[in-house]
Amino acid sequence: MVNLGNDRDMSSENEAPRLVRGRVKWFDPTKGFGFIVADGEPSDILLHGNVLRNYGQSTVADGAGIAVRVQATQRGTQAVEVVSIEPPVAGPVTVSPEEGEIAPEVLASLPLEPARVKWFDKAKGFGFANVFGQAEDVFIHIEVLRMSGFADLQPGEAVCLKIIQGRRGRMAVQVLAWEVAARGAA
Numbered sequence: 001m002v003n004l005g006n007d008r009d010m011s012s013e014n015e016a017p018r019l020v021r022g023r024v025k026w027f028d029p030t031k032g033f034g035f036i037v038a039d040g041e042p043s044d045i046l047l048h049g050n051v052l053r054n055y056g057q058s059t060v061a062d063g064a065g066i067a068v069r070v071q072a073t074q075r076g077t078q079a080v081e082v083v084s085i086e087p088p089v090a091g092p093v094t095v096s097p098e099e100g101e102i103a104p105e106v107l108a109s110l111p112l113e114p115a116r117v118k119w120f121d122k123a124k125g126f127g128f129a130n131v132f133g134q135a136e137d138v139f140i141h142i143e144v145l146r147m148s149g150f151a152d153l154q155p156g157e158a159v160c161l162k163i164i165q166g167r168r169g170r171m172a173v174q175v176l177a178w179e180v181a182a183r184g185a186a
Contacts, residue, residue, distance in 0.1 A: 017069035017080050020045065023088075024064045027052070029152055036066055036079065045070055046078040055082035056179025059151035063088035087149040102164070102173050110162040112176065113138075120145075120153035127153060129161060129172070138163055139171040148175040 022038025022045065032049035045068065052060060060066065065086035068079035113131045115138060120127025125142040138161060145153065153159070158178035163170050 015071065017071045019067060019083065020070045021065070021067045024060050024062055024066055026062050027060045027151060029059045034060070036068065041077065043076055046076060047082075048078065051079050052082060055085070056177035057082075057085065057150065058154050058157060060085055061088050061146045061149050061151045064149040085149045087147050107162060107174060110164070110173070112160040113163055114178070115159055115161050117153045117155055117157040117159060119155050122152050129153075129159065131161065131163070131170075136170055139166070139169060140175065141171070144172055145175055150175055 020036075020038045020041065022036045022041070024047070025035040025037045025044060027034025027047060029049065034047045035044040036047050037044055047060075047066075047068070049058070051068075052058065065084075065088070067083040067085075069081040069083060070077050071080050115129040115131045117140075118128040118130055118137060120140065122142065127140050128137040129140055131138055140153070140161075145151075153175075160176040160178060161172040162174040162176075164173050165171075
């Protein structure tokens with residue numbers, strides 16, 4: 001029998017996935033993948049869009065903290081399951097220059113409201129969602145989205161929002177993936 005030198009790679013695909021924590025290096029929803037950097041890992045970890053969607057998000061912000069289960073393949077280390085995502089910035093949330101900041105304890109006390117994205121334009125830096133059972137639109141700013149660990153939103157995407165009443169109407173101060181919020185409530 002000839003040893004082609006990839007016995008280790010072939011057997012590692014049969015090993016149980018292991019938990020790794022790191023930061024999102026970049027994720028491109030158009031390409032459908034991105035990479036994670038983690039201490040102690042010899043190379044970047046591939047994060048495929050399908051793995052992220054199974055977690056309940058279609059995008060993730062660069063720099064977001066992420067815990068994933070990974071598996072070695074012939075093509076390198078790949079994420080096979082997203083366990084958690086943490087926003088890239090901790091501390092007070094700046095809503096807007098007029099609204100100021102919201103302290104983390106105030107943010108934590110706000111209820112989650114189920115919503116569906118009406119539209120979001122990354123280039124413009126904002127969009128709107130509709131809370132189930134309410135007619136008024138909820139404004140979502142790109143910085144709130146980024147601080148929540150997202151890079152973009154798709155029309156029709158189900159999310160949970162923490163909302164305040166701003167000077168110009170209701171505005172999101174945190175966005176969570178629907179599946180994540182549902183798991184937290186269970």
